[in-house]
Amino acid sequence: MTVDLQLDISHVNVTSAVELIPDHYLVTHHSKCSDWFHRVCLVNKEGKILHAHGGLKGSYHTLLDCPKSVAVDGDGFVYVIEEKTNRLVLNPTLEFIHIIQHDLPSGSRRMKVDKALKRIYVGHNRPSNRNTHCVTVIQI
Numbered sequence: 025m026t027v028d029l030q031l032d033i034s035h036v037n038v039t040s041a042v043e044l045i046p047d048h049y050l051v052t053h054h055s056k057c058s059d060w061f062h063r064v065c066l067v068n069k070e071g072k073i074l075h076a077h078g079g080l081k082g083s084y085h086t087l088l089d090c091p092k093s094v095a096v097d098g099d100g101f102v103y104v105i106e107e108k109t110n111r112l113v114l115n116p117t118l119e120f121i122h123i124i125q126h127d128l129p130s131g132s133r134r135m136k137v138d139k140a141l142k143r144i145y146v147g148h149n150r151p152s153n154r155n156t157h158c159v160t161v162i163q164i
Contacts (some may be wrong), residue, residue: 029071036061038045040093044116048074050102054081062088065103066118077104077118085112085120093146097164098139105135105146124162137164 027049036055044050047069054062054158063078072083078088090107097103100116103124113121124144134147 025069025141027067027069027071029067030073032061033065033067033071033073041104042094042096042101044096044100050094050096052094052104054088054090062091064088064091064094064102064114064118075118077114077120093135095135095144096136097137097142102162103135103137103144124164 029051033051033053036053038051038053041049041051044066048066049067049069051067052064059081060091061079063076064082065076066074066076077086078091080087081089083089088104088106091104092107093105095103102114102116102118103111104114105111112123115121136145137143138145142164144164146160146162147157148160
């Protein structure tokens with residue numbers, strides 16, 4: 025299945041997407057050329073934005089800074105990893121809950137939530153050697 029995203033998402037850097045519930049998807053995206061459109065969006069199967077978190081680039085909890093990956097746990101909580109910061113947890117309607125304070129290296133991109141074990145696995149390159157890959161495990 026292909027979802028054609030509405031124009032303000034499709035013209036920026038889409039970095040990840042997951043299905044939240046049937047026919048509803050979470051999409052992270054940001055604009056490399058500007059401070060606009062650093063968001064995680066809930067879209068329907070037609071690609072229309074139903075709700076969004078973020079907007080202008082920033083580090084305050086209502087803003088995002090280059091979101092790279094999104095995952096959802098068994099209770100519908102949304103986890104977002106950003107390129108340059110530790111990251112944040114949103115509730116199922118994309119309202120801010122709290123920041124997970126964890127020292128993730130810059131450039132962390134891949135994330136998976138194990139719903140049964142209540143863990144987040146974040147894949148990244150080892151800071152001391154960009155050719156070595158490792159995984160950080162965060163208990164939630």
